[in-house]
Amino acid sequence: SGTASSTDRTLNLAVIPGDGIGPEVVAQGLKVLEAVLPQDVKLETHEYDLGARRWHATGETLPDAELERLKEHDAILLGAIGDPGVPSGILERGLLLKLRFAFDHFVNLRPSRLFPNTDSPLAGRPDIDFVVVREGTEGPYVGNGGSIRTGTPQEVANEVSVNTAFGVERVVRDAYERARARTAKKLTLVHKNNVLVHAGHLWKNTFDRVGQEYPEVSTDYLHVDAATIFLVTDPARFDVIVTDNLFGDIITDLAAAVSGGIGLAASGNINPDREFPSMFEPVHGSAPDIAGSGKADPTATVLSVALLLRHLGFEAEAARIDEAVTADLAERAGTTRSTQETGDALAARVAG
Amino acid sequence: SGTASSTDRTLNLAVIPGDGIGPEVVAQGLKVLEAVLPQDVKLETHEYDLGARRWHATGETLPDAELERLKEHDAILLGAIGDPGVPSGILERGLLLKLRFAFDHFVNLRPSRLFPNTDSPLAGRPDIDFVVVREGTEGPYVGNGGSIRTGTPQEVANEVSVNTAFGVERVVRDAYERARARTAKKLTLVHKNNVLVHAGHLWKNTFDRVGQEYPEVSTDYLHVDAATIFLVTDPARFDVIVTDNLFGDIITDLAAAVSGGIGLAASGNINPDREFPSMFEPVHGSAPDIAGSGKADPTATVLSVALLLRHLGFEAEAARIDEAVTADLAERAGTTRSTQETGDALAARVAG
Ligand SMILES: CC(C)[C@H](C(=O)O)[C@@H](O)C(=O)O
């Protein structure tokens, strides 16, 4: 096992195309990846058959042997998982979240930019360019819930949000690092510490304490409900946001909606220590309604490939993808493109 | 003690003006209430000194004796609570949430309409007219959390979301009743049942089961993250939404942002059984930055008065307020109004 970098010239990539439009957008993502990689970097891809199809066929979500094999890769590219025939929760808990937890993806990174010519309701407003650092291994996502007297009029169903000093501090620190490296150097904590007082206290205290080590970074705090308002009315106020797993889930979909739309939202499930492979995926789902029609926009997957490259140290290549997307979106406006046409256009731009 | 109705001709109202802009907007709300009430209905108001001011002076949030006295009223009108000098959580848990829990306000009702001439980013888009039925007495709001090794690197802070069949069924049923009484007759459940599987299972099962009694109502389900996207891109798809306490908190602020803005968002904390007085309040906070400047928009409070009247059976009077607000907003456009001018304009309209 190894981690790739610009000096280690093999990129050993696990690919989980998944369901619905997953395989279609992943194909374009890989096309762009191949086009952008330096000539002397060898790309090895190994495809994993995981997702709804596999579950329907075998009942398996993520067998241990496959989890072990996945560990050997430099990174994972995932398309989308799920179809309406799988009961809610099975693939989320058994595959997607299992990977995030098993590979300690404690930084769930979700950038938002207002690209040109998107049909955002905020198009034409001040620049949106922020990144959400969503905690990925704690909160109400830990699966620490249960119910008693299930199915009876006396049922009680609980869900526990677990927050540890260890888990909060490492993600808060990561967010400060990212904020310090940016131009605006501003970090906003989003929580609900007036109601979730215990978890909120831990988050806010950690945020304040770690912040003392980053005097260059200006900080503020918003309750999650207020944050949704500002995301709509004044998204330009955000630079880096750090928040818990559930709040991060909610506000990043909203952030996608007010910037380029969910078709442009990329994400990285990152293990910054590189102990385990990080996983990159578009935020959108498997969209079974348009699967196979060639209508899916692969741009979010391509942007996820840029996050992957950046994580592995290929900064210049990542930047080329970002620029290609910006340029292409400006040109695309008003035209209808197939999945493949967009992939071809982006691949041509990054190669050229 | 009694509940007012159009046959019982006294309205015995508790008023909690609160902090910041609270007293200013409440004064206008009462002005409009007096103007709209039928001549033969006697309005009695009793003011309660609760909120940040009181807490700073005495350390009290809501003494038991006051809670008992509040019970005797037909309804409560609340302005806004809080100032930056009070530690987060004290007044929320000790006063606002205490009232919601003590008076079993299990229906937290929050309508969203796109009024004319508002500066919503969605202005000019299809009509927005939906209502969120937010559960008010369960979920992560129950205060069932805690931490161990607090303040140390080994701290673990938990928050428990408690959901009961009793609590979920009554609010879901209330939402179906409201949906059936509307034109579109559509009810959307918002949850996150692919991750919060136990609570999600209880909510979804209850939603489906109770729905069998309401064949006229069409239903759908959205994950909370997806719901935030639709609230921005296609809010016209919503008619009635039912959701848990925390998700409801988040999506109603967002709903306010995409419709008229938080300055127009009204809410009712309702005990539908009328065992306890219901409480009506604007969704906005105490806005200490503009307190005393006469800039606060009292419209959300006035609309909350309409909800109060509707709850007590004064449907015609409630409708007059709604119409007055619509007409006034159309006229207001582009002008700058003081708090009092808006109150006067609305009072004149409902009286006339
Ligand atoms: C599919 C689901 C488990 C997932 C999440 O809630 O994290 C998704 O919404 C996301 O944001 O990646």
Ligand SMILES: CC(C)[C@H](C(=O)O)[C@@H](O)C(=O)O
């Ligand atoms: C002040 C706070 C406790 C409250 C809530 O979270 O319910 C507020 O945000 C609201 O929506 O009424």
